[in-house]
Amino acid sequence: MCGIAGLFIKDPELEGELGSLLAKMTSTLCSRGPDSAGFAIYSRAGGDKAKITIAGPSPVFDIGAVGEHLAAALGHGATSVVRYSHAIVAVAPDDVGRAEEWLAANHPEVTVMSEGKSLEIYKEVGYPDDVAKSFGIAGMSGSHGISHTRMATESAVTTNGAHPFSTGADQCLVHNGSLSNHASWRRELKREGIKIKTENDTEVAAAYLTKQMRDGHTLGEALKSSLDDLDGFFTFVVGTERGFGVLRDPIACKPAVMAETDRYVAFASEYKSLTCLPDIAKAKVWEPKPATVYFWEHS
Amino acid sequence: MSAVDLSTSSVRELNAALHALKRDTNDTLWTVLNPDGEHSIAAGVDAPIAVNVRGSVGYYCGGMNKHANIVIDGSAGQGVGENMMSGLIHVRGDASQSAGATGRGGLLIVDGNASARCGISMKGIDIVVKGDVGHLSAFMGQNGRLVVFGEAGEALGDSIYEAHLFVRGPVAALGADCIEKPMRDEHKVELIELLAAAGEDHKVDVAEFRRYGSARQLYNFNIDNAGAY
Numbered sequence: 001m002c003g004i005a006g007l008f009i010k011d012p013e014l015e016g017e018l019g020s021l022l023a024k025m026t027s028t029l030c031s032r033g034p035d036s037a038g039f040a041i042y043s044r045a046g047g048d049k050a051k052i053t054i055a056g057p058s059p060v061f062d063i064g065a066v067g068e069h070l071a072a073a074l075g076h077g078a079t080s081v082v083r084y085s086h087a088i089v090a091v092a093p094d095d096v097g098r099a100e101e102w103l104a105a106n107h108p109e110v111t112v113m114s115e116g117k118s119l120e121i122y123k124e125v126g127y128p129d130d131v132a133k134s135f136g137i138a139g140m141s142g143s144h145g146i147s148h149t150r151m152a153t154e155s156a157v158t159t160n161g162a163h164p165f166s167t168g169a170d171q172c173l174v175h176n177g178s179l180s181n182h183a184s185w186r187r188e189l190k191r192e193g194i195k196i197k198t199e200n201d202t203e204v205a206a207a208y209l210t211k212q213m214r215d216g217h218t219l220g221e222a223l224k225s226s227l228d229d230l231d232g233f234f235t236f237v238v239g240t241e242r243g244f245g246v247l248r249d250p251i252a253c254k255p256a257v258m259a260e261t262d263r264y265v266a267f268a269s270e271y272k273s274l275t276c277l278p279d280i281a282k283a284k285v286w287e288p289k290p291a292t293v294y295f296w297e298h299s
Numbered sequence: 300m301s302a303v304d305l306s307t308s309s310v311r312e313l314n315a316a317l318h319a320l321k322r323d324t325n326d327t328l329w330t331v332l333n334p335d336g337e338h339s340i341a342a343g344v345d346a347p348i349a350v351n352v353r354g355s356v357g358y359y360c361g362g363m364n365k366h367a368n369i370v371i372d373g374s375a376g377q378g379v380g381e382n383m384m385s386g387l388i389h390v391r392g393d394a395s396q397s398a399g400a401t402g403r404g405g406l407l408i409v410d411g412n413a414s415a416r417c418g419i420s421m422k423g424i425d426i427v428v429k430g431d432v433g434h435l436s437a438f439m440g441q442n443g444r445l446v447v448f449g450e451a452g453e454a455l456g457d458s459i460y461e462a463h464l465f466v467r468g469p470v471a472a473l474g475a476d477c478i479e480k481p482m483r484d485e486h487k488v489e490l491i492e493l494l495a496a497a498g499e500d501h502k503v504d505v506a507e508f509r510r511y512g513s514a515r516q517l518y519n520f521n522i523d524n525a526g527a528y
Contacts, residue, residue: 255396285374285393
């Protein structure tokens with residue numbers, strides 16, 4: 001089943017409410033995915049620094065200590081902030097590679113959830129409302145965000161198996177559905193040098209898009225070619241540093257509804273999760289067509 | 300008149316009250332306020348009552364409906380009127396996927412568009428969509444009529460049995476074993492009756508519609524092929 005919510009803010013005055021609106025939207029989708037939940041928050045509040053979101057093997061793991069050690073090891077004004085089981089380490093943009101090397105050498109048990117100028121990913125096993133509360137999602141602000149409630153099918157219920165998946169800087173993807181040719185694409189993409197950490201089908205879709213964009217394609221083109229290359233059923237919602245995209249497979253098994261006003265574009269698995277949005281009664285509400293790429297971008 | 304506000308009552312309470320109504324009830328006018336996309340609103344009603352839903356609904360609104368006249372003053376999620384037996388459901392906005400799926404009788408009217416799989420496996424329901432329908436509409440349609448004022452998506456009437464399809468706009472593609480058929484006078488009369496039931500008579504010209512149905516090559520056993528089995 002699974003549930004997806006996404007919110008792309010057009011009116012900067014609404015950015016302060018991104019977290020609270022996204023948490024409310026996600027709350028109505030708990031029954032679609034009670035296993036685990038995740039949130040991708042895009043915020044440029046970090047200035048010029050790159051943000052690395054890291055998580056340990058369990059919520060009781062002292063991720064704060066790892067974040068502090070990493071910041072100290074990197075220097076150049078790096079800082080670390082803990083949010084529940086994750087730490088956001090802000091580093092000089094040139095230090096991202098060093099940070100990942102340091103983590104691999106000193107803390108192989110730690111997972112890098114995301115890295116980039118604006119993306120932070122928070123995901124954990126548990127009931128989605130509880131996960132949102134633990135991370136304090138409702139208090140976050142940002143330009144766009146995506147959330148996912150998971151009912152696992154293709155891989156185990158673990159923190160790293162939760163969505164969103166990020167396989168490239170500031171890129172993330174969530175998925176409702178399942179892919180049947182992910183094993184062969186995983187081998188192919190790994191050969192191409194794309195990092196894939198789990199046995200999850202969705203991570204392969206994220207890695208596929210990362211590879212296409214690495215090869216010079218736009219996100220729109222990458223999504224379009226995925227219709228030919230990925231076999232299975234899916235509704236994807238993807239985020240980039242400035243953009244937000246939606247794609248459904250040609251059969252469109254999985255539900256999707258969108259709403260747009262002058263202030264925002266919103267996506268949800270069910271209309272119910274859009275009803276908390278401002279002026280929803282006046283919004284243009286529609287169902288995205290199958291095999292059609294939708295994309296919005298901040299200038 | 301009874302009013303149920305779903306911001307203070309649950310859908311379960313609403314549906315329990317509707318299910319408790321006897322066929323000869325005098326409590327025949329119901330209003331549902333603040334539906335806010337909740338699922339299964341007024342599903343399983345079995346009494347000749349009117350239910351006015353003031354807003355958009357989630358999945359399966361009016362599912363299995365028998366005898367009731369349900370008006371949705373908004374849009375409907377998946378499976379509106381699924382397996383409807385009789386009565387009328389009128390969606391004033393758009394309908395999501397599988398509108399009227401497996402419906403056995405009654406009339407479903409959608410003022411806007413209906414998306415994919417409208418009337419999938421229909422078994423006697425009549426569906427009038429004043430906008431477009433998505434792909435795979437009337438898939439395996441066994442009986443009943445689907446009328447579309449706008450366009451139809453890919454694979455219209457795929458693997459169709461004996462449902463009658465009338466489409467005014469272009470059809471992206473016909474599904475397996477679905478063909479265009481001549482629009483004879485008897486079919487025009489059939490369409491006029493359907494339009495009248497939907498309150499659209501004299502507003503649209505039946506001559507603008509084309510008729511589609513089964514080529515009967517797929518579901519009929521052909522004795523010449525007996526050796527192949």
